[in-house]
Amino acid sequence: MGWSVSVPGIEVSVAAQPERTVVHVAGRLDEDAVVALRQQLADHHRCLVLDFSRVSFVGMAGVALVEAVAEQVRAAGGELEVWGVDDPRLRQMHESGRLRALCRHAGRGAETTAPAESRNRLVMREALAAALRVTGAPMGNAQLLDSASQSLRITTQRGFHQPFLDFFRRVETRAHGSTCGTAAAQRSAVYVEDVRESDLFVGTPAAEVLEDAGVRAVASLPVMTAAGDLAGMLSTHFARPTVWTPEVRRELAYVAEAAGRLIR
Known part of the structure; x- marks a missing residue:
């Protein structure tokens, strides 16, 4: 054959x-x-x-x-x-x-199912890689929801240094001054074309952190489970003001939806 x-x-x-x-x-x-x-x-x-x-x-x-x-x-x-x-x-x-x-492969049939958190981290890592590919963004992060504290925790990232990661390590799902917190509260994607001109960031501590990290534009998309529950967040960042085309928005939406189907 x-x-x-x-x-x-x-x-x-x-x-x-x-x-x-x-x-x-x-x-x-x-x-x-x-x-x-x-x-x-x-x-x-x-x-x-x-x-x-x-x-x-x-x-x-x-x-x-x-x-x-x-x-x-x-x-x-x-x-x-x-x-x-x-x-x-x-x-x-x-x-x-x-x-x-x-x-399965020979000799591996006795393995147990991986813990849900490890599996979900793997899903979000691949989802972030896919989101960065479809946007061409040099920076991004993926977060999973901590149900106990109702906060988003970064599980994987690309292109950021420690000050950014420390500031956004945990984000309340109704926090002001972040696209991920706003997207979580609204259960819908949030696109900021220019951080310096966005009402979401102007006058907030996050604005200084983003400026220091070289971020001028950001998009955050909630990852929802099949049952309609918030599971995590995908965010991509650009170093220049950016307008996301309808095609790119559709691709990002597909990535977030696919991740949501795989989250357990």
């Missing part, structure tokens, strides 16, 4: 058998690869197998794709199996009954 290259870094081959269809995948299952793989899966609804034994990386977009395909196959009365990958987020899907079968 020959492998056909669909996009750089991934190879896909479909084997249609009488009792099932097996989709063999090799390479990195990142955002670009998911677009190509989604096309291969469009016409397969029953008794589908995803063979990931030659997949070297399963990104957030890849897990979101498996989740969507599982729902599609189940709605059609079929079954979905995933072969050859051991990922805590896919294990959670299997244990919750959303994924019929998960065949």
Whole structure:
């Protein structure tokens, strides 16, 4: 059976058998690869197998794709199996009954499910990486909600030094003077095109911190669970005034929504 290259870094081959269809995948299952793989899966609804034994990386977009395909196959009365990958987020899907079968790498079947917090940190780290890619922003951070204190805590970041991280380490979900606190309170995205001219920041301690960090524009998007609860926040920052195009806003919204589907 020959492998056909669909996009750089991934190879896909479909084997249609009488009792099932097996989709063999090799390479990195990142955002670009998911677009190509989604096309291969469009016409397969029953008794589908995803063979990931030659997949070297399963990104957030890849897990979101498996989740969507599982729902599609189940709605059609079929079954979905995933072969050859051991990922805590896919294990959670299997244990919750959303994924019929998960065949893992040899010798790793005895592992227990990763704690929810570790899994959520992984989701947010990949979500931040995706948000920075779609915006081209040099700086950003991801936060998870601490339900006990109702505050957002930074779990991963890119491009910031300690004064910024210390100031925004914990942000109340109704705090004034931050896009993340405002976005959390409103449960909607907040875009600030120029920090120096924004009523949200003018005259607040946060304005000085952002100035010192070289931040002139920021966008914060709440990450909501499937049940509609706030789980965390994604923020991207620019060193110059910035206008986010509708296309970029849609891409950011997709990243936040995908992260919310994976948060547990």
